Amino acid sequence: MNYYYQIEGDKRNNIGDVLQGMVAKAFLPENALAADRESLALLDKEEPAFLIANGWYMHSFENFPPPENVHPLYVSIHVANSQLLAEKKVRDHFKAHAPIGCRDIKTLNIFLGWGIPAYYSSCLTTTTKARAAVNTSAEGEILLVDNVDHPVPAEVKEKLEALLGKPLVSISHDPPNPEGDFLNYTIKAEAHMNELLERYCKASMIVTTKIHCALPCLGMGVKVIMVHPVPDEGRLAPLAEFIHILSYDEVLGANTIQVPEVKTETFNKRRDFLTKLCRESTALGYSALREPTDPSFKRLKRKSELMAKIYRAGVVTAYRLGIARKKLKRVYGSGL
Incomplete structure (x- = not known):
């Protein structure tokens, strides 16, 4: 088979x-x-x-x-x-x-x-499994993960950095090299995704606009904040049932920011x-x-x-x- x-x-x-x-x-x-x-x-x-x-x-x-x-x-x-x-x-x-x-x-x-x-x-x-020991401390880089579909506006990034007290390291969810036949692309892309997942585990926090960054982070036990221009968009519902998604307006109007509480029982189920x-x-x-x-x-x-x-x-x-x-x-x- x-x-x-x-x-x-x-x-x-x-x-x-x-x-x-x-x-x-x-x-x-x-x-x-x-x-x-x-x-x-x-x-x-x-x-x-x-x-x-x-x-x-x-x-x-x-x-x-x-x-x-x-x-x-x-x-x-x-x-x-x-x-x-x-x-x-x-x-x-x-x-x-x-x-x-x-x-x-x-x-x-x-x-x-x-x-x-x-x-x-x-x-x-x-169901994503951790690729490294998960960083539970406040030490380490804070990653900002987006791509060409949902780039974080400059003013939102600046406000996030002010609220979190350190610069954000930008990472793209665009494949680094889309060239080649299907098999070669798959091999390269899977290797790159594994590298990203390992880096997420080692980071002190992830801030992202991408549902398929936030959900695997929850699966791996990584601290994650999801921001999005339209947080009630239906496509985001599989994440919204587990954590609160911050709108850009919420970020811009905030005085403090915290990693949202995960509805662990629902997630595990x-x-x-x-x-x-x-x-x-x-x-x-x-x-x-x-x-x-x-x-x-x-x-x-x-x-x-x-x-x-x-x-x-x-x-x-x-x-x-x-x-x-x-x-x-x-x-x-x-x-x-």
Whole structure:
């Protein structure tokens, strides 16, 4: 059997996409292979295979879904464009491998609205393991981690430095070298991500705009402050349930700043569930939620199936009554 984890191999503009593959890789045998998330349909069609399929979906729909011999565990996924599910073959594929673990409520609602069993899973990067002894002192560098998507404005950085009493060392979440074929890029990017994780562990604190910097820091036990121009953005919900996210305005208006308290019980519950699910699914070679024997997995599957029926009926009824018709038509198209 082949074992796959997926890496975004097209845009190569955010090393957080690489990390999401690396945390899946950690649950797989040592001979696990990296698969290009944008080319899953091109995977080997003969050898039975298991894929931990998590992360951001996706830039192009042309080479999706994967072939039938590949058994995916869809967990912690974010659907950026609802048109991913426009084709029946894609919806049938997801139904065959349901319930689908969703990283955010928007994605969850898209699947449920199609009548596809799904549940909120949180993000797999919560399972990130420390790469070095974690610095619990106040000594050491404070890292400011952002990238071209969400650069921290100069005035916010200056205020953070004034509040924290020392300069911030800037680090980018852009891959350092996106060149080369997919395999070489993956090797270089994973090595760089491991170096970053080690540096995060050794730092006295991390300040970041990147969800896939903050979540792995929580997983590793590293002190982290998340700042963002729009802290209530739905995409950030998997982090917001664990810590308070500071807006730029909050930073600029603050007299003091502290590392936010972590909701440890909630965090551990999410992380432990994902760990158990990935381990048991890897041992089976397919999703442990497909034919669950574990009582908690059975309950989750039953609930997701019921929610899919209820939510789908609600979507169809709302459309027929003229409620939010334009929005529903945009999301579900001819499916209504």
